[in-house]
Amino acid sequence: xxxxxxxxxxxxxxxxxxxxxxxxxxxxxxxxxxxxxxxxxxxxxxxxxxxxxxxxxxxxxxxxxxxxxxxxxxxxxxxxxxxxxxxxxxxxxxxxxxxxxxxxxxxxxxxxxxxxxxxxxxxxxxxxxxxxxxxxxxxxxxxxxxxxxxxxxxxxxxxxxxxxxxxxxxxxxxxxxxxxxxxxxxxxxxxxxxxxxxxxxxxxxxxxxxxxxxxxxxxxxxxxxxxxxxxxxxxxxxxxxxxxxxxxxxxxxxxxxxxxxxxxxxxxxxxxxx
Amino acid sequence: xxxxxxxxxxxxxxxxxxxxxxxxxxxxxxxxxxxxxxxxxxxxxxxxxxxxxxxxxxxxxxxxxxxxxxxxxxxxxxxxxxxxxxxxxxxxxxxxxxxxxxxxxxxxxxxxxxxxxxxxxxxxxxxxxxxxxxxxxxxxxxxxxxxxxxxxxxxxxxxxxxxxxxxxxxxxxxxxxxxxxxxxxxxxxxxxxxxxxxxxxxxxxxxxxxxxxxxxxxxxxxxxxxxxxxxxxxxxxxxxxxxxxxxxxxxxxxx
Numbered sequence: 001x002x003x004x005x006x007x008x009x010x011x012x013x014x015x016x017x018x019x020x021x022x023x024x025x026x027x028x029x030x031x032x033x034x035x036x037x038x039x040x041x042x043x044x045x046x047x048x049x050x051x052x053x054x055x056x057x058x059x060x061x062x063x064x065x066x067x068x069x070x071x072x073x074x075x076x077x078x079x080x081x082x083x084x085x086x087x088x089x090x091x092x093x094x095x096x097x098x099x100x101x102x103x104x105x106x107x108x109x110x111x112x113x114x115x116x117x118x119x120x121x122x123x124x125x126x127x128x129x130x131x132x133x134x135x136x137x138x139x140x141x142x143x144x145x146x147x148x149x150x151x152x153x154x155x156x157x158x159x160x161x162x163x164x165x166x167x168x169x170x171x172x173x174x175x176x177x178x179x180x181x182x183x184x185x186x187x188x189x190x191x192x193x194x195x196x197x198x199x200x201x202x203x204x205x206x207x208x209x210x211x212x213x214x215x216x217x218x219x220x221x222x223x224x225x226x227x228x229x230x231x232x233x234x235x236x237x238x239x240x241x242x243x244x245x246x247x248x249x250x251x252x253x254x255x256x257x258x259x260x261x262x263x264x265x266x267x268x269x270x271x272x273x274x
Numbered sequence: 275x276x277x278x279x280x281x282x283x284x285x286x287x288x289x290x291x292x293x294x295x296x297x298x299x300x301x302x303x304x305x306x307x308x309x310x311x312x313x314x315x316x317x318x319x320x321x322x323x324x325x326x327x328x329x330x331x332x333x334x335x336x337x338x339x340x341x342x343x344x345x346x347x348x349x350x351x352x353x354x355x356x357x358x359x360x361x362x363x364x365x366x367x368x369x370x371x372x373x374x375x376x377x378x379x380x381x382x383x384x385x386x387x388x389x390x391x392x393x394x395x396x397x398x399x400x401x402x403x404x405x406x407x408x409x410x411x412x413x414x415x416x417x418x419x420x421x422x423x424x425x426x427x428x429x430x431x432x433x434x435x436x437x438x439x440x441x442x443x444x445x446x447x448x449x450x451x452x453x454x455x456x457x458x459x460x461x462x463x464x465x466x467x468x469x470x471x472x473x474x475x476x477x478x479x480x481x482x483x484x485x486x487x488x489x490x491x492x493x494x495x496x497x498x499x500x501x502x503x504x505x506x507x508x509x510x511x512x513x514x515x516x517x518x519x520x521x522x523x524x525x526x527x528x529x
Contacts, residue, residue, distance in 0.1 A: 115409045
């Protein structure tokens with residue numbers, strides 16, 4: 001970890017986590033710490049368990065061993081009610097937005113407020129419009145989720161994620177499937193939310209360029225372990241093959257192009273079993 | 275040895291599944307009272323499950339009543355007691371056909387809709403999103419839908435019975451020429467509160483069973499297109515079997 005980080009600064013602390021689904025090991029001793037007020041990136045090739053890490057942090061899954069703590073609380077030990085209280089302080093932006101399809105954009109953003117607060121309608125309306133204004137979609141308040149483009153849906157989901165003013169905001173693959181303009185919009189939003197509101201941000205992504213531009217600190221996951229960590233500049237200067245391959249995007253390297261398979265030549269000559 | 279181990283793991287799976295169902299039930303029942311306190315969530319579900327099933331229930335009720343009228347008349351006239359058609363139709367509908375057929379139609383019309391709706395919400399991460407916003411999806415989504423079905427089925431069964439008796443009357447009185455006075459007074463004498471209660475209890479139990487299966491299957495559906503489809507099929511099949519099984523048990527208890 002970087003020098004000068006005290007425990008009080010750490011919002012999310014993942015220590016020596018082992019996690020397996022069936023016999024398939026996903027994490028073999030992962031250590032990740034996320035600092036208050038910073039943008040921390042978690043990168044890695046597809047299938048390395050980035051989303052699984054988020055599930056562990058949000059308490060949706062429980063690690064077989066190791067500790068996952070958020071705001072100093074051991075997530076695995078929390079009861080449902082305590083977990084819900086914790087989640088009110090943490091916003092999560094889903095990869096596909098996960099808007100409630102039978103509610104309008106306005107009602108989607110208002111949803112957490114209606115469920116968790118007793119705000120009078122005019123105050124609630126103002127709050128929702130402010131958040132929609134922040135993501136540039138105040139004009140779309142009356143649309144239904146089916147009428148939105150992918151980028152717009154993600155911005156609405158972002159407005160919904162910040163409507164309770166969370167201390168931590170987690171982005172799950174925020175750039176996937178977006179056109180360059182929408183991507184630029186999301187990058188700017190992540191940055192301004194972090195700067196203006198001081199929201200601790202955790203971005204899970206494999207878009208190296210976008211994430212390097214805004215992250216203060218990055219972790220690179222591969223094969224169930226953190227293979228590199230540091231500032232974007234440090235990662236770029238890293239000499240390990242797997243880091244080089246990921247940062248430059250070459251198709252073959254330590255992460256092979258081919259899924260493990262028997263010998264090509266032998267398999268072609270093999271008689272199929274009938 | 276290996277077959278023993280295999281059987282052991284099958285048994286463990288079955289016990290685990292029963293435990294999961296029981297936990298889900300406890301969680302659901304715990305959330306029913308908070309859901310009752312929120313009519314803005316409950317009323318649309320009663321409308322969905324109830325009002326939207328009205329047409330199919332009324333049409334089916336009419337035809338079932340008319341068939342009862344025809345068959346009853348044909349059978350009873352062999353004994354010269356065709357004026358008892360009203361009694362046969364009313365008792366058959368109130369005690370048996372009303373609750374059972376309503377529940378079967380409900381499972382096909384509303385149960386499948388409930389199941390696939392909840393299943394799709396799961397497949398599109400909406401349930402997970404609620405969890406992440408610290409809103410219990412069982413309270414917000416599942417409990418109102420379960421209660422909506424539970425409330426709708428007895429009401430639908432009552433409507434089914436009324437229309438069915440009207441259908442029997444159409445055949446018996448208007449077509450076959452039974453005296454209306456005889457038709458209605460015999461029915462009034464023969465049908466007691468006990469019969470009505472039997473039908474009511476049956477329809478409440480069937481409503482609970484069908485709604486429960488629908489929301490359970492939907493909530494636990496695999497989050498894929500195929501998974502939701504399979505869950506919907508399972509809902510209809512197991513609802514039908516369970517309703518008929520429960521019907522036998524309840525009938526035996528009431529005799």
